[in-house]
Amino acid sequence: MANHKSGETPKYYLRINLYHRLVHGLLMASFLGLAASGMPLRFSQSHWAAVATNIIGGFEIVLFLHKSFALLLTVCFLLHLGYLFRLVFIKGEIGIFWGPSSMVPQPKDLLDMFQHFRWFFGFGDKPKFGRFSYWEKFDYWAVFWGMAIIGTSGYVMWFASFFGQFFPGWLFNIILLIHADEALLAVWFIFTIHFFNSHLRPEKFPIDLVIFTGKVTDRELQEERPQEYETLLEEKTLEQIQADPPPIWLKNFGRIIGFSVVVTGFLLFGLTLLAFLRE
Amino acid sequence: MTMDAEKHRAVRWLAGPLVGALFLLLPPILPAAESVSPEVQFCLSCHSNNTLELVLKSGEKRSLYVDVDSFARSVHGDKLRCTDCHGDISTFPHPTRSFKNLREFTLAYYESCKTCHFDNYTKSLDSVHYSILSKGNLRAPLCVDCHGAHDVARPSVPKSRISKTCSRCHQEVYRQYAGSVHGKVLLQNGNEDAPVCADCHRSHDIVDPRTASFRLRTPELCARCHTDEKLMKKYGLSTKVLQTYLRDFHGMTSSFHKREQIAGSAITAVCTDCHGVHDILAVKDPRSAVMQVNLVKVCRKCHPNATENFPAAWLSHYEPSPDKAPLVYYVKLFYQIFIPFVILGLLLQILLHIWRVVVNR
Numbered sequence: 001m002a003n004h005k006s007g008e009t010p011k012y013y014l015r016i017n018l019y020h021r022l023v024h025g026l027l028m029a030s031f032l033g034l035a036a037s038g039m040p041l042r043f044s045q046s047h048w049a050a051v052a053t054n055i056i057g058g059f060e061i062v063l064f065l066h067k068s069f070a071l072l073l074t075v076c077f078l079l080h081l082g083y084l085f086r087l088v089f090i091k092g093e094i095g096i097f098w099g100p101s102s103m104v105p106q107p108k109d110l111l112d113m114f115q116h117f118r119w120f121f122g123f124g125d126k127p128k129f130g131r132f133s134y135w136e137k138f139d140y141w142a143v144f145w146g147m148a149i150i151g152t153s154g155y156v157m158w159f160a161s162f163f164g165q166f167f168p169g170w171l172f173n174i175i176l177l178i179h180a181d182e183a184l185l186a187v188w189f190i191f192t193i194h195f196f197n198s199h200l201r202p203e204k205f206p207i208d209l210v211i212f213t214g215k216v217t218d219r220e221l222q223e224e225r226p227q228e229y230e231t232l233l234e235e236k237t238l239e240q241i242q243a244d245p246p247p248i249w250l251k252n253f254g255r256i257i258g259f260s261v262v263v264t265g266f267l268l269f270g271l272t273l274l275a276f277l278r279e
Numbered sequence: 280m281t282m283d284a285e286k287h288r289a290v291r292w293l294a295g296p297l298v299g300a301l302f303l304l305l306p307p308i309l310p311a312a313e314s315v316s317p318e319v320q321f322c323l324s325c326h327s328n329n330t331l332e333l334v335l336k337s338g339e340k341r342s343l344y345v346d347v348d349s350f351a352r353s354v355h356g357d358k359l360r361c362t363d364c365h366g367d368i369s370t371f372p373h374p375t376r377s378f379k380n381l382r383e384f385t386l387a388y389y390e391s392c393k394t395c396h397f398d399n400y401t402k403s404l405d406s407v408h409y410s411i412l413s414k415g416n417l418r419a420p421l422c423v424d425c426h427g428a429h430d431v432a433r434p435s436v437p438k439s440r441i442s443k444t445c446s447r448c449h450q451e452v453y454r455q456y457a458g459s460v461h462g463k464v465l466l467q468n469g470n471e472d473a474p475v476c477a478d479c480h481r482s483h484d485i486v487d488p489r490t491a492s493f494r495l496r497t498p499e500l501c502a503r504c505h506t507d508e509k510l511m512k513k514y515g516l517s518t519k520v521l522q523t524y525l526r527d528f529h530g531m532t533s534s535f536h537k538r539e540q541i542a543g544s545a546i547t548a549v550c551t552d553c554h555g556v557h558d559i560l561a562v563k564d565p566r567s568a569v570m571q572v573n574l575v576k577v578c579r580k581c582h583p584n585a586t587e588n589f590p591a592a593w594l595s596h597y598e599p600s601p602d603k604a605p606l607v608y609y610v611k612l613f614y615q616i617f618i619p620f621v622i623l624g625l626l627l628q629i630l631l632h633i634w635r636v637v638v639n640r
Contacts, residue, residue, distance in 0.1 A: 044531065050538060059535040120631040122638070135628070161584050169591030173607045176528070181614035185621060193625045201629070202636040 011218040014243045019083065021214050026076045027143075032261060033069035035187045035268055037062050042180050043275035070154055077147050100231060101131045103141075109134040128226040135197055146186040153179040187272060191265035199262060207262075212254025213246035315351050322361045323347055337380035349430040364391040382417045388428075389421040396422075402483035410487070420448065434482075439465050441475040441482075449476075455557040460564070462557075472510060495537040497549040498524060523596045524550070546581075553577050 016024075040049035040062060053059050087093045096102055113134045115127040132140075153175045156163045160172065199207045203224070210216055222229050232238040315323075322345075325331060329344040350356055362369045365388070367376070378384045393400035403409050403422070412419035425444050426434060435441055442462070446453030456462040456476070465473035479500055480486075486493055502521040504510055511518045524530040532547040551559070553569050560567040568577050574590040582589065599608035 044535065053535075054539075058539045117631070120635045122635070161582055164582070164589055164592075165584055165586060168588040169593070170604075170606065172528075172592040173594065173604065174610055177607060177610050177614070181611075181618065185614070185618045188618065188622050189625070192622060193629070196626075196629045202633060 009245060012215040012243045012245050013218070013221055013238070014214055014241045015210055015216045015221075016214040018214065021211065023076060023079050023083070024211055026072065026079070028261060030069045030073035030076055031186075031190065032264060034066060034073060034183075035191075036264070037066035037069060038183055039187065039268060039272050041066065042184065043272060043279075046271070046275040046278075048271050049275070067158060070151070070158075073147065074151060077151065100227070103132060103137055105134070105137055105141075109137060128230075129224065130227040130231075131225060139194055139197070142186070142189055146182060146189075150179055150182050150186065153182070184272065184276065188269060191269040195262055195265055199258065207255060207258045209246070209251055209254040209258070212258065213250050215243050215246050315347065315356060316360050318360045318362070319347075319350070335378050335380055335384065339381045341378075341381055341384055345429050353427075353429060353431045354433060355431055363394070364388065366391065385421060385423060386417070389423050392422045399483045406483060406485045407487040408485060435475075437469070438471045438475055439469075441477050442466075445476045452476075452557050459555070459557060459559045460561040461559065472504075472513070474504065491536075492540065494549055495533055497551055498530070498533065501550045517596060519598060520596045523594065523598060527594065528592075548581060552580070 036052075037056075040046075040052045040056075041059065043049045044053075044059075053062050056062050056065070084096070087096055097104055098106075100106075100108075108130070112127040112129060115124060116134075118124045119126045156167070156175050157172070157179065164172070198204065198211070216224075229238075232241070326343055326345040327347055329342070331343040333341040333343055335341060367374060376387070378387065390400075400422075408419045412421075434444065442453060442456060442465075457466055461473040464470040465475065480488065498521060505516065505520050506518045506522075508518055525534060529548040533549055536547060554560075554562075555568055562569055564570070567573065571590075574593075575585055575587055578585040578589050578593075594604050594607070597603035599605075599611060601608060
């Protein structure tokens with residue numbers, strides 16, 4: 001929270017590097033594109049779906065866009081795998097698989113979760129979160145898992161006659177179902193849970209710009225990632241990640257993109273929820 | 280009406296005495312004519328002569344004989360006078376008109392029908408028959424070719440008469456139809472639940488069935504009967520065929536094509552692509568194209584690489600249930616529970632979070 005003493009510029013620290021921000025931007029664009037082109041096909045019997053398809057120029061164009069965004073997301077997925085590959089095999093950073101800055105769930109995450117719930121009900125203090133909280137790890141793996149499942153099933157349907165040579169026919173029915181429903185789960189998850197947790201939590205409302213600027217203030221780091229902050233202090237590496245304040249244009253860019261995506265996401269959530277309840 | 284020289288003169292000379300004589304003889308020789316009007320009887324004084332004919336320029340002969348019995352029995356027998364249709368021949372001797380051939384003769388008179396049947400006439404202008412006629416194909420059927428002229432009867436009594444009428448030109452299609460499940464029950468058992476040509480193709484506004492729009496209308500066409508609960512129950516047939524089709528790959532694609540009226544979208548399968556068109560058979564018939572053993576052949580019409588396993592991608596119009604397609608059923612059920620569970624669970628976590636922050640303030 002930015003209620004600093006007047007006149008004093010807060011210190012900024014780098015939390016998310018440029019590569020991750022760019023990959024997240026690509027992920028965001030392709031996911032939004034996939035959701036916006038996929039849901040009118042998923043709920044094609046709905047009036048809004050017909051209108052949307054019509055505006056875009058027909059279902060064949062919608063399908064074309066869907067496949068294009070799918071390729072973009074595939075590139076995004078491969079960029080991430082490539083990054084991990086480089087980190088592990090070239091830089092030898094095995095630490096990404098286990099430890100305080102790993103995305104792999106740790107025993108501490110389970111304890112954090114329990115303590116978090118205790119705190120919700122007024123027993124005990126808020127847990128001291130590390131670099132990634134348990135729900136952020138859930139976010140990460142949900143997206144990772146979702147991309148693998150929805151992506152694979154999508155490609156099988158895209159090249160149905162090729163895969164039909166190896167797969168039994170009944171599998172295609174399951175694959176269509178999985179693709180459609182797993183995607184619905186992903187869309188709802190991102191457009192409600194992820195948006196809430198990232199931007200609409202009371203601490204962050206109305207928007208958290210870190211995914212655009214990559215930087216957090218001294219105070220944010222201390223309040224939200226106390227354990228990471230302590231470690232950085234102990235290891236005396238805090239100064240290494242100190243950074244310049246984010247430029248105003250970048251913050252405004254983040255606000256514009258962020259709000260547009262959140263509004264679009266909520267709209268898609270509302271429309272698909274209505275269609276789902278009528279199914 | 281022109282007649283070639285000699286005949287013309289002969290009729291003209293004979294007319295007077297003949298008319299007089301026939302008037303005297305009318306009641307005994309024309310018993311069926313009682314129901315026809317005196318004006319008709321007047322015309323018949325000549326036209327009941329079955330040797331009366333007209334020789335056209337082409338050398339073709341046109342009989343001018345009118346069978347009074349069949350006219351009296353026709354739907355028009357007690358309603359129309361000759362001049363209602365032959366409006367140009369109200370005087371005697373008849374005005375002179377010349378026709379090159381028989382078809383031209385028919386073409387000159389068929390439009391008389393529109394005086395009363397204007398709706399059906401305008402519908403016929405949208406038909407494929409009229410379209411080929413307007414392109415110069417004079418063999419295209421006119422009103423009288425299907426309905427007859429002096430002997431017009433209700434076209435659907437009995438119902439099979441409709442298909443038989445079409446068969447006069449469309450012989451091969453009729454042969455296939457007669458062997459189909461629909462044709463058999465109607466033609467052999469006289470079951471009038473079965474469709475005849477006009478049920479699918481309509482009667483006056485028959486469109487070209489080879490167009491994309493007709494193809495894409497096929498499911499709703501078949502569904503008119505096949506979603507009729509009462510009718511299908513009689514034959515133990517499912518009424519879910521349309522619904523299950525529309526939910527599947529083909530049905531979804533065809534609905535898109537139809538909604539957007541995409542031309543030339545012959546890519547997606549409609550009812551007739553699998554079941555057959557005029558030669559459609561009961562699904563229980565071992566020769567049926569959609570019989571399990573024959574199905575892969577049908578799939579290969581569009582999916583040439585289809586393996587023996589491929590037809591299993593099609594649920595055979597069954598709704599997934601624990602008995603039919605249990606895997607599809609349970610995966611669907613799983614997601615129906617899993618999705619709300621995950622979303623609501625995580626939403627609850629967020630609400631608790633907000634609640635705590637509010638309380639702490």
